[in-house]
Amino acid sequence: MTTGHPVRFPVVALVASAGGLDALAQVLGPLPADLPAAVLVAQHLDPYRTSHLTSILAGRTALPVAEAADGDVLVPGVALVVPAARHLLLTPEQRIVLVDVGALPPARPSADLLLVTLAVTCGPRALAVVLTGKGTDAQAGIRAVARCGGTVFAQDEATSAHFGMPGAAIGTGLVDAVLPLPGIAAAVLGHVAAAAVGNPAFSPPGGGYPQ
DSSP states (O other): OOOSOOOOSOEEEEEEOTTHHHHHHHHHTTOOTTOSSEEEEEEOOOTTSOOOHHHHHHTTOSSOEEEOOTTOBOOTTOEEEOOTTEEEEEOTTOBEEEEEOOSSSSOSSOHHHHHHHHHHHHGGGEEEEEOSOSSOTTHHHHHHHHHTTOEEEEEOTTTOSOOHHHHHHHHTTOOSEEEOHHHHHHHHHHHHHHHHTTOTTOOOTTSOOOO
């Protein structure tokens, strides 16, 4: 079995809840079809209703967007959306594992579950982006991402429809950049570009991200 961090490209996880459709579309919209990073998208969804999130996002970005399927392998230049009523986990080989949700919490799909497994399988190649949403989902997950050497961005309060999730993330003191929604796509592109030139810290020239 493969161990360590076999993937040699960044993995970006966008997590959101209430108000997330517009936020996700604004982040994904500017990303190019040849983005040298894999993207995972998780928004809290009603598990008992058909979701059109994948098709809506696919129409708003040049980046290929598909619904994640059990056993999928992460590849750069593709955004995979966690389906309703499932949680998404990553194996050490960066394969997708989908787990059926139960009737009780955690929120579904769980940002915490996704981010914790992203952290331990991708280490410093992980970028977690916490967007608008109610509650505190992703707070534990970004702790794991930071502890394993990854990077965390959070949407600022002024541009968040609901500041629960990004506020909880920021409250940990582990967020690398607090950004207005219109600036997040550029920050993601800068992070990916830094990774492509081999910067182990994934920070842009000149040092640091704005807080």
